[in-house]
Every structure is written in C-alpha cells, then in structure tokens.
Amino acid sequence: MMLEPSIDELQKKINSKYTLVTLAARRARQMSETGESLIENPKSNQYVGIALEEIIAEELTVKEEE
Template sequence: MILEPSIDKLQSKINSKYTLVTLAARRARQIQDTKVHQIENPKAATFVGVALEEILEEKLSIEPGSEGLED
C-alpha cells in the first residue's frame, strides 16, 4: 500500500518530520470539528490525509522558527 502524498514530497514543504506530523494532526482535528478544508476535491478519505494534502498544496504551512507549534 502506497500512501499519498509521499513523505518525500511533504518534506520538500516542511523539513522536520516531527513538525509535519504535529501540524497535520492539529489540522486534522480542526477539519474534524469544523468539516471545513482548504482544498477542492480532496483525494484522501481521512482527516489526516486531507491535512497532508493541504500541506502539499501549500494551503497550510508554518512560519520559520515556530517549530514549537504553541497553542
């Protein structure tokens, strides 16, 4: 089973795997709560997948130096 988007493509947008996972998890919870996402016709069947697609399409990002992702 191959997962899309690939980790290599995602890491071209966000360098740190830890930051990528944390950002995707937080965004997935937001999507689950609000049922609102930033991309048209997501391919993913899960909230985490949709969040990862948003990151890949640069609809979701972090500011440099904010790797702590404070609440």
C-alpha cells in the first residue's frame, strides 16, 4: 500500500519528522472541531491525511523561529 503524499515529498516541505507529525496532528484536531479545510477537494477522508495534503500544497507551514 502506497501512502499519499509520500514521506519523501513531505520532508521536502518540512525537514523534521517530529515537526511534521506534530503539525499534522494539531491541524487534524483543529479540522475535527471546525470541519474546514485549507484545500479544495482533498483526496483523503481522514483529517490527518487532509492535513498532510495541506502541507504538500504549502497551505500549512511552520514558522521558523529566529
């Protein structure tokens, strides 16, 4: 079974696996409360999958600390 989007593509957007997982989980929790997505017509039916699609689409990013 192939997961979409792939971890390799996701890590091109967000370097740290820990940050990636944390961001996706927080965004999934937020979507479960609001039901709103940042992208139109997501492929996934799961909130975490939609969050990962948002990362690939660069709608969801991490602010770098200075």
